[in-house]
Amino acid sequence: MRARKRAGISGLSISLRSLLAFFLFFAFCSGGLVIAQEIEDCMECHGDPEKVGRVARVDRETGEVKVVNMLVEQDAFMQSAHGRSKEGFVCIDCHQDLDGVYGEHKPLLNTVDCITFCHDDPAAEFLESTHVEHMKEKEKTPPRCTDCHMGKNSARETPVAEDAFHRSNVNKTCGQCHEDYLFTYCTNMHGQLSTLGVLTDEVPNCYDCHGGHDILKSDNPDSNVGENHKVETCGKCHTGAGKNFVKHIAHPAFKTRKFYAEAYKTFTEKGILGVLADPQSYLALVFVLYMGIIAQAFSMFGGHALLMWIRTLLDERKGGGGHDH
Numbered sequence: 516m517r518a519r520k521r522a523g524i525s526g527l528s529i530s531l532r533s534l535l536a537f538f539l540f541f542a543f544c545s546g547g548l549v550i551a552q553e554i555e556d557c558m559e560c561h562g563d564p565e566k567v568g569r570v571a572r573v574d575r576e577t578g579e580v581k582v583v584n585m586l587v588e589q590d591a592f593m594q595s596a597h598g599r600s601k602e603g604f605v606c607i608d609c610h611q612d613l614d615g616v617y618g619e620h621k622p623l624l625n626t627v628d629c630i631t632f633c634h635d636d637p638a639a640e641f642l643e644s645t646h647v648e649h650m651k652e653k654e655k656t657p658p659r660c661t662d663c664h665m666g667k668n669s670a671r672e673t674p675v676a677e678d679a680f681h682r683s684n685v686n687k688t689c690g691q692c693h694e695d696y697l698f699t700y701c702t703n704m705h706g707q708l709s710t711l712g713v714l715t716d717e718v719p720n721c722y723d724c725h726g727g728h729d730i731l732k733s734d735n736p737d738s739n740v741g742e743n744h745k746v747e748t749c750g751k752c753h754t755g756a757g758k759n760f761v762k763h764i765a766h767p768a769f770k771t772r773k774f775y776a777e778a779y780k781t782f783t784e785k786g787i788l789g790v791l792a793d794p795q796s797y798l799a800l801v802f803v804l805y806m807g808i809i810a811q812a813f814s815m816f817g818g819h820a821l822l823m824w825i826r827t828l829l830d831e832r833k834g835g836g837g838h839d840h
Contacts, residue, residue: 553605554589554592554605554606557587557605557606558587558589560619561585561586561587562586562587562589563586564586567585567586568584568585568586569582569583569584569585569586570582570583570585570622571583572623574626575626576626576659577656583669584668584669587671588668588672591666591667591668591672592671592672594672595666595671595672595673595674595675596664596673596674596675597609597673599675609627610624610625610627611625611628611632612624612625627670629660629661630660634660637727637728638660640728640729641657641728641729642657644728644729644730644731645730645731645732645735646729646730646731649732650692655692658688662688663684663685663688663727664681665681665684666680666681667680676716677715677716679714679715680714682709682714682715682716682720683709683714683720685720685721685722686700686709686720686721689721695768695771695773696766698770698771699766699767699768699770699771700721700765700766702766702767702768702769702770703764703765703766703767705718705719705765717752719752723751724739724740724748724765725738725739725740726738726739740765745761746758746760746761749761749763762794764794764795764798767795767798768795769795769798769799769802770802774795774799775799778790778793778796778799781793
């Protein structure tokens with residue numbers, strides 16, 4: 516009887532040990548899965564150029580074929596908006612179809628959804644804006660998040676607002692639709708400095724003046740550059756800016772053919788007073804006079820040099836050995 520009792524206790528002990536070992540093994544494996552989804556574990560492959568490189572990918576929304584670099588620069592990511600965030604983002608926060616996946620995974624992942632889980636408020640502001648409404652009326656595809664918030668090397672390196680590449684890239688992105696305005700922006704002092712590489716927030720780019728998501732037409736009084744807010748917008752950089760200051764022409768068009776065509780049309784309809792009613796006419800007058808002076812100076816210099824060259828040739832033919840001047 517005692518032998519049976521001892522055998523039963525021994526069997527129970529073995530069962531408890533097995534159950535404990537199973538739970539420890541399960542806990543260890545579960546913990547391994549969580550740890551394996553930290554950035555460092557993803558970088559075991561995506562940080563090694565011998566394991567990953569450039570591959571062709573088809574954009575599931577547009578159907579466009581792109582060459583994507585699967586090699587991730589961890590330092591660049593840590594300097595991005597997501598890397599600097601106090602939230603401590605890791606790869607699977609965006610690539611959620613890899614949640615619970617360890618090791619190699621399928622090559623085609625779902626498109627990262629920037630809106631649903633994180634940026635729903637700014638996205639709603641943008642998608643409901645008159646800017647997007649106007650683009651749809653023109654049958655143009657509105658830009659996606661990554662079109663503007665694109666890092667220097669990839670969308671993974673989502674830049675912070677003051678990032679130099681980001682500020683330059685925004686101007687180019689806006690200029691894809693607003694070519695004329697980008698050209699006239701570069702005619703202004705703001706654009707000239709930006710073109711020369713001064714890309715700090717001391718030199719305004721498109722969204723500094725016009726806003727980022729809820730963009731209104733400039734003739735709308737409630738726009739950032741409208742009558743109700745123009746002084747406030749300019750005052751962010753130019754302390755003490757008043758109503759006279761904001762008469763400054765932000766997009767001078769006197770270097771475009773379109774301006775002179777419209778000026779001629781205005782002249783035929785309203786006469787010279789109609790043309791002079793536009794402040795840009797005075798800029799155009801100064802520009803034309805300036806270019807005229809330069810053209811006259813170079814033509815006189817060129818004409819003088821040409822005549823001297825002809826005279827020298829004639830003297831050499833006569834054997835005069837040149838003409839002293």
